[in-house]
Structure formats: C-alpha cells, structure tokens
Amino acid sequence: MRLIIREDYDEVSNYVANYVKERIKQFAPTADRPFVLGLPTGSSPIGTYNKLVDFFKSGELSFEHVITFNMDEYVGLPKNHPQSYHTFMWTNLFAHINIKAENVHILDGNAPDLDAECKEFEAKIARVGGIELFLGGIGPDGHIAFNEPGSSLTSRTRVKTLAYETIIANARFFEGDIGKVPKLALTVGVATVMDAREVVVTITGAHKAIALAKCIEEGVNHMWTVSAIQMHPKGLIVCDEDSTLELHVKTVKYFKSIEHVHQALIGTENLSLQDIFFFVGT
Numbered sequence: 706m707r708l709i710i711r712e713d714y715d716e717v718s719n720y721v722a723n724y725v726k727e728r729i730k731q732f733a734p735t736a737d738r739p740f741v742l743g744l745p746t747g748s749s750p751i752g753t754y755n756k757l758v759d760f761f762k763s764g765e766l767s768f769e770h771v772i773t774f775n776m777d778e779y780v781g782l783p784k785n786h787p788q789s790y791h792t793f794m795w796t797n798l799f800a801h802i803n804i805k806a807e808n809v810h811i812l813d814g815n816a817p818d819l820d821a822e823c824k825e826f827e828a829k830i831a832r833v834g835g836i837e838l839f840l841g842g843i844g845p846d847g848h849i850a851f852n853e854p855g856s857s858l859t860s861r862t863r864v865k866t867l868a869y870e871t872i873i874a875n876a877r878f879f880e881g882d883i884g885k886v887p888k889l890a891l892t893v894g895v896a897t898v899m900d901a902r903e904v905v906v907t908i909t910g911a912h913k914a915i916a917l918a919k920c921i922e923e924g925v926n927h928m929w930t931v932s933a934i935q936m937h938p939k940g941l942i943v944c945d946e947d948s949t950l951e952l953h954v955k956t957v958k959y960f961k962s963i964e965h966v967h968q969a970l971i972g973t974e975n976l977s978l979q980d981i982f983f984f985v986g987t
C-alpha cells in the first residue's frame with residue numbers, strides 16, 4: 706500500500722484528480738476498450754471532481770470512453786431528491802463532462818427488488834471486465850462505501866443498514882435532522898471495491914485521524930472496513946496532514962521517505978512519473 710500525504714484538502718484533490726487523469730490517458734480508452742472507473746460521493750471527492758471538470762473543459766481529458774460505477778445509494782430517496790447520490794453525481798460531475806448517460810451506473814435505491822438490483826449491479830461490473838480504478842472515501846468509523854463496521858470483508862453489493870455514527874455524520878446533509886437520514890442504503894461490498902485493479906482512497910480531516918491510524922497501522926479488521934486495502938496489490942491512500950494526527954511519527958516518516966525516493970527516481974533509471982504511478986509495487 707502507498708500513502709501520499711499532502712498539506713490540505715485542495716492539495717489532496719489536485720493529486721487525486723491528476724492521478725485519475727494520468728491513468729485514463731495512459732489507458733487510452735476506446736469504444737471497444739473503455740476505462741471503467743468506480744466513484745464515491747461525500748464531501749471528500751468534490752474537490753477532485755471540480756478538478757476533473759476543469760481538465761475536461763481545458764481539453765486535457767475526455768470521458769467519451771469512460772464507464773462509471775458508483776459505490777452506493779440511499780434506499781427510498783427519490784432519484785431527484787437533492788441528497789440522493791444520483792443528484793450528487795450529476796450536479797458535481799456528470800453534467801459537466803462528456804460522459805455518455807448510458808455509461809453511468811448508479812444503484813437504484815427505489816428498485817422494486819433491491820436484492821435483484823444489487824446482483825445485477827455486480828453482473829454489469831463483470832460484463833465490462835471489472836473496475837480498473839476505484840476511487841473511495843471513508844466515514845469517520847473507517848467505513849468504505851456503506852460497509853459499516855462489522856461488514857464482511859468478502860461482502861458484495863447488497864442492502865445495508867446504516868450505523869448510528871454514519872446517520873449522525875450524514876445528518877449535516879439533511880438539515881441536521883437524523884430523523885430525515887435514510888436508514889438503509891445499497892452499497893458495493895468490500896470485495897467489490899477490492900476486486901478493482903487499483904484502489905485509491907482519499908482521507909482528509911482530523912475527524913478521520915483515528916480511522917486512518919486503524920486502517921494502516923493495525924491489522925485487517927472488519928471493524929474498520931477500509932483496512933482491507935492492506936491486502937490490495939495496488940492500494941493507494943491520499944490524505945492530508947490533519948488526518949495523520951494519530952499516526953506514529955515513524956509511519957509518517959516512512960511513507961514520506963518512500964515518496965521522496967520515488968521523486969528522486971523520476972527522470973533517472975528511465976522512470977517517468979507514470980512509471981512510478983503504475984509499475985512500482987506497493
């Protein structure tokens with residue numbers, strides 16, 4: 706696993722957006738060989754999405770041959786509700802780029818058969834050959850997507866009951882009223898995320914410092930589901946300084962030193978920045 710530490714949210718967003726841009730460009734997607742991208746919602750990815758929109762507008766990046774799968778969606782919220790993840794994704798990203806509507810996949814939290822909806826979502830991912838790059842964020846309790854503490858690390862897309870902590874955390878989007886926060890969601894499983902060929906997780910803010918420490922300094926544990934990233938062959942966490950507050954100094958120094966060595970290698974040993982991104986093992 707790699708850990709990249711940046712000063713603040715803006716720098717983290719810039720790093721992740723550049724990373725996604727470089728990955729898509731290097732992949733050189735076509736209609737027959739599209740790039741399959743997994744996407745999160747929440748406040749963490751907004752800066753990244755803004756930057757991706759800038760890249761599209763400046764002609765640096767096209768989403769013509771990009772297929773997306775979103776991580777999760779609330780159950781029972783109308784699709785056009787201001788806090789549905791459908792609305793979030795179209796407002797913050799899809800409406801501003803050249804992605805084809807048929808290439809966007811977001812779970813339908815109002816499907817008549819929620820179980821069938823989840824199974825079909827997994828089948829769709831399989832039909833396009835799996836996810837190339839899954840972007841993620843985490844909740845303060847270390848959950849990825851809506852894989853709350855105690856979720857099976859082999860879980861697949863399914864209906865999930867939200868943990869009380871998550872309901873409280875997300876009440877900020879529902880006028881601070883926990884009564885208005887949906888209690889159920891559809892979510893990809895931990896294994897659905899970890900099946901992606903690459904996983905990039907953004908963690909920012911002091912309120913996520915304990916989760917970051919649990920995720921990278923302790924063992925793989927279903928109580929901190931993002932810790933499953935330790936088992937991923939191409940796992941990357943991009944975090945800000947605030948979120949490192951609970952890490953050992955040694956951990957921070959170790960990961961910073963790895964990045965310094967990578968930086969020093971760029972332009973030497975025939976390695977480019979892209980080589981460091983894609984071919985140096987984690």
Ligand SMILES: N[C@@H]1[C@@H](O)[C@H](O)[C@@H](COP(=O)(O)O)O[C@@H]1O
Nearest residue numbers: 745747748749842843844850851
């Ligand atoms: N289901 C989403 C997660 O996918 C997201 O990572 C988390 C963090 O949100 P934020 O980025 O706003 O802290 O919120 C929700 O629980």
